[in-house]
Amino acid sequence: MSVGQSEPGAPDDAPAATPSLARRMACFVYEAMLLFGLALVPGVLGAIFFAQTGQQHPLQSDTALRAYALVLYGVYFVWLWSRRGQTLAMQTWRIRVVTAAGAALSQGRALARYLACCAAWFGPPTLVASALQWPAAASLAAVAVWIVAYALLALLAPERQFWHDRLCRTRLVRVADGARAIRVRPRPR
Numbered sequence: 001m002s003v004g005q006s007e008p009g010a011p012d013d014a015p016a017a018t019p020s021l022a023r024r025m026a027c028f029v030y031e032a033m034l035l036f037g038l039a040l041v042p043g044v045l046g047a048i049f050f051a052q053t054g055q056q057h058p059l060q061s062d063t064a065l066r067a068y069a070l071v072l073y074g075v076y077f078v079w080l081w082s083r084r085g086q087t088l089a090m091q092t093w094r095i096r097v098v099t100a101a102g103a104a105l106s107q108g109r110a111l112a113r114y115l116a117c118c119a120a121w122f123g124p125p126t127l128v129a130s131a132l133q134w135p136a137a138a139s140l141a142a143v144a145v146w147i148v149a150y151a152l153l154a155l156l157a158p159e160r161q162f163w164h165d166r167l168c169r170t171r172l173v174r175v176a177d178g179a180r181a182i183r184v185r186p187r188p189r
Contacts, residue, residue, distance in 0.1 A: 016102070016173035018160050019095045024172060025151055031089035035073060042068045074114050081110040086175075094175040097165075102173075109168060116164035121150060 019027075042065050080087045082105050085096040097105060097113070105113065125146040129139035154162045161171050 016098075019093070019172055019174040021151060021154060021160065023093055023174070024095065024154075024162075027089050027093040027095055028147075028151075030092060031087060034088055035076075038072060038076060039069050041072065070118070074111070077114045077117075078107060078110040081105050081113065082107045094177065096173050096175050097170055098173055100169045100171055105170065109170065113164065113168045113170050116168050120162070120164040121147060 046065070077087065081097050085098060085104055090096065099105060099109065122143060125139070125142035128134075129142050134142065150162075154160050157163055157166060159171065165171055
């Protein structure tokens with residue numbers, strides 16, 4: 001069964017169903033919880049360094065930790081999207097990312113999607129909060145409001161895909177409930 005197949009017995013070129021917005025947002029929340037755990041890695045490493053040396057390393061600044069987390073998240077998403085088409089949260093919620101043609105993502109396209117996701121989901125409220133020098137609580141509130149607004153914008157998009165997916169020519173598809181081993185169409189070489 002290919003990813004492009006939505007129902008058992010449907011033609012091979014029938015597009016797979018787009019997951020509901022509620023399913024995608026539940027996956028988003030679950031992914032955030034997983035990433036919180038992953039974000040603890042640089043903090044723990046910094047705490048161990050401080051405990052062993054008694055001094056704070058220059059790479060323990062807020063900016064360095066944010067950059068490290070951005071790179072760590074990037075490796076996580078790009079590797080999983082280009083290898084399996086799913087992160088751990090996407091597996092749980094039975095969602096897969098494929099190209100618009102239904103093929104597996106290349107590492108380049110997965111990286112482009114990751115950067116577009118960061119820019120789309122977090123860029124606008126972060127830039128506004130930074131420009132207006134909002135305190136942390138107001139900045140977080142702005143991010144939360146934007147996440148809800150951006151998610152709702154998907155309802156206006158063709159096939160109800162997120163706008164960054166349209167930009168990167170990717171799409172989220174629902175994995176069939178009875179599917180055990182889903183074959184993704186090979187990437188064009």
